[in-house]
Amino acid sequence: MKTVIFIPARYASTRYPAKPLAMLRQSDGSEKSLIQMSWEAASAIRGVDAVYVATDDDRIAQAAQDFGAKVVMTDEACENGTARCANAMLNSGIEADLVVNFQGDAPLTPPWFVEALIEAMQSDASIGMATPVLRCDRATYDALKEDRAQGRVGGTTAVFDAQMNALYFSKEVLPYIDPGKVAEPIPVFHHVGVYAYRPEALAAYVAHPVCPLETLEGLEQLRFLHAGMQVRCVEVDARGRVFWELNNPSDVPRIEAALSQLGAGS
Template identity: 35%
Template sequence: MVICSADSMASSGSSGGSSKVWIAHGIVLGAAVVAGAYAAFYLRWSGGFRTRVVGIIPARFASSRFEGKPLVQILGKPMIQRTWERSKLATTLDHVVVATDDERIAECCRSFGADVIMTSESCRNGTERCNEALQKLVKKYDVVVNIQGDEPLIEPEIIDGVVKALQGAPDAVFSTAVTSLKPEDGADTNRVKCIVDNHGYAIYFSRGLIPYNKSGKVNPKFPYLLHLGIQSYDSKFLRIYPDLPPTPLQLEEDLEQLKVLENGYKMKVIKVDHDAHGVDTPRTSRRSKP
């Protein structure tokens, strides 16, 4: 934990405001480390074979960038239905449900046969919504797959891939997928970038271009990686996740994956050949239509 004292900050010419910011970040990170240590102990103690798998599609109506996104029509079907239908084709999923806080989405999903779990409006992200839905399911599951509702063309093989990656990595509590980043998307903050180590574990995620070279430009020869929204969790870790306090990098980048990494957990990453069709704004929705 890094905490700069007022004296040391003053001697280096920094302002008192900067000192307070670093102290606050240090306190947050310290609390996260303590919570993470407890969570790691709990996970080791409880064990598990990760055989039972549920796919959860978190969906909310309110969105600052695209209100009502799950219900937008794509070739005659709402986007949430297309995502659900694609998810049902994955062979590793024992069950698929939609988790939402909006009755309009729930009614739509029930109309095409999907199971729906109602969740609270207080969920801060899709992971917390998946956790609440998991607690309300009657059956118990070892692995939870968070399937983004704005990926109507998600390939079932990718869902199976992240599940198998987590099942094959007992030292990881989280798995996700990446694909090649198009050079023209390097500056797009809606396209989250990822870097991994030589063993296939995540090092960092960012809305900015990573790695960033001295020229400050995209290197067309470098294999940049684009993070795909799908991710799977050990269900025991998912129950712990909401209790881990927010971390500095997570807050700065507004990326929930960073809270996992900052707490010292391992995240397995698989690379797939996939042309991402995620819908972030009404503009990209129109662009994605054939």
């Protein structure tokens, strides 16, 4: 099964303009851009035939080419990463059995998160689209709650049914838990912003109009649910690694700390 990864990257961002080109300090004291770190993380995933940066911005394209990435230019009108992946396939003529949307703001995503998606879709032809979920540990749960308490839009949570099909995704912390009843294991799942699609699911997505919940939450995957398409959640294990996306400038120190920890353990 031919699998390709697209890393959607746009320069404009309400919460963090020019985010793909933000420089982050590595464990050795050097700096790398967020887009380069994301490309390196995607390139470490097994079972993938090619990795592309998908962008409509010449500055991002040039930076990506400078560190050796393949680039596909996309239309400015792409409203989110899923639409950008579909547009990248259309513009480039790339054909694949499986398309992975590897978010450009999640350089801490371990390769086995995406490998689990690929394996799930290889083993079940009925899955049109899949995404990872990670059970929150206490530190992650507290960080999610702190973001909301401070009015920051941070990570996303997911709730799903007994067959692991998504019921809803939200930037609120779901499900609600009475503060006095939070016990281990915490029944909150952090959504990892990676998606794997079959080409027909991508085509169905862009053919469906933008839905109200997608607009309100700012979560592209809600369009799949609104259209009645299943989204399979695949539970993954962090194996002791810290996972966090770069959603706001305030996330930079948290990610740099995780990078320092990774470097110390290598």
